Amino acid sequence: MLNIVIFGAPGSGKGTQSERIVAKYGINHISTGDVLRAQIKAGTELGKTAKSYIDQGQLLPDELIIDILASTLDSFQESKGVIFDGFPRTIAQAEALKKMLAERGQEVSIMLDLDVPEDELMTRLIKRGQESGRADDNEETIKKRLVVYHSQTSPLIDWYKNDGKYQHINGLGSMEGIFAEIAEAIDKI
Ligand code: ADP
Numbered sequence: 001m002l003n004i005v006i007f008g009a010p011g012s013g014k015g016t017q018s019e020r021i022v023a024k025y026g027i028n029h030i031s032t033g034d035v036l037r038a039q040i041k042a043g044t045e046l047g048k049t050a051k052s053y054i055d056q057g058q059l060l061p062d063e064l065i066i067d068i069l070a071s072t073l074d075s076f077q078e079s080k081g082v083i084f085d086g087f088p089r090t091i092a093q094a095e096a097l098k099k100m101l102a103e104r105g106q107e108v109s110i111m112l113d114l115d116v117p118e119d120e121l122m123t124r125l126i127k128r129g130q131e132s133g134r135a136d137d138n139e140e141t142i143k144k145r146l147v148v149y150h151s152q153t154s155p156l157i158d159w160y161k162n163d164g165k166y167q168h169i170n171g172l173g174s175m176e177g178i179f180a181e182i183a184e185a186i187d188k189i
Contacts, residue, residue, distance in 0.1 A: 001106050002027055002081030004186070005088070005097075005165075007156065008114030009149045010142065011121040011128070012171050013178065017114065018085045020179045025186065027081035030072050032065060032089075054136050057144030059152060062092045069093075070100055081109070089153045094160070109189050111160040112182055114171035118146065 002025055006014045015031060022029045036054065039047035046068075053060045069087055076082065088094040101107050116124075122142060129137025136145065160166040167185045171178060 001079075001109070002186070002189070003101060003106055003109050004081070004083045005108055005111040005160070006083055006085050006114065007111055007160075008171060009116065009118075009121050009153075010145045011125040012114040012116045013175070014085050014114060016175060017112075017179060017182055018083050020175075021083050021182065021186070024183065025081070027083055028076045028079050029083050029085060030069065030087065031085040032069065032087045033085075035068060035072060036060070055141070057136060057141040057148060059089055059148060062090055062096070065089075066093060066096045069097070073100065084108075088156060091155060091159055094156055098163075108160075108163070108165050110167050110185060111156075111163075111165045112167050112169050112185065113157060113160075114169050114178070116171035120172065121146065 004021065004027070006018055006021070008014050015033075018029055018031065021027070036047070036050040040051050040054075041047070046064075049064070050060060059065075065087065069084075073082065084097065088097050097108065122139075125137050125142045126139060128134060129142075136142075157166065169178065169181050169185065
């Protein structure tokens, strides 16, 4: 089982690189952001709740997102592994993921930290907002998301270092170059 956590600030390229990992390694992909956006589009109660947090650049409550993750995980059958994209984002979520996988006799194989300088993140997200119209990719909300990343999410770097799963990836450069570094790290597991 190949269980990969792809980690990084908003705009670090988690989604793009996840697609490449899925294509090469044939594992399932869970993007919590994509799950929530699908709920918003479908107009569900969960979607309404999610929208109120996402538009403010805030994280959803841990219990809610952990439940969503657990049910998505249960929907996969005969999986060769999973790439977790956008989860965990807090220490409580990392602890929940560890427990969830342990209950299935599994563990996180590696945590890939896509490291990108802040000015580059800003440029990429503003461009993405203009091209895709994603409502949370506007300057004000991006700034809030980066503050949330630094306060609530970046402590996971030390958490995964302590867990012996941490792998730094240089997130600047060509998509192919970044993917080559990722594949090299995965192939070493
Ligand atoms: P990005 O990495 O660019 O911020 P995502 O699509 O991963 O984009 O997430 C968009 C938003 O969805 C987040 O700002 C947050 O509000 C919500 N969200 C996604 N994943 C989580 C999570 N694991 N915990 C709490 N909120 C989440």
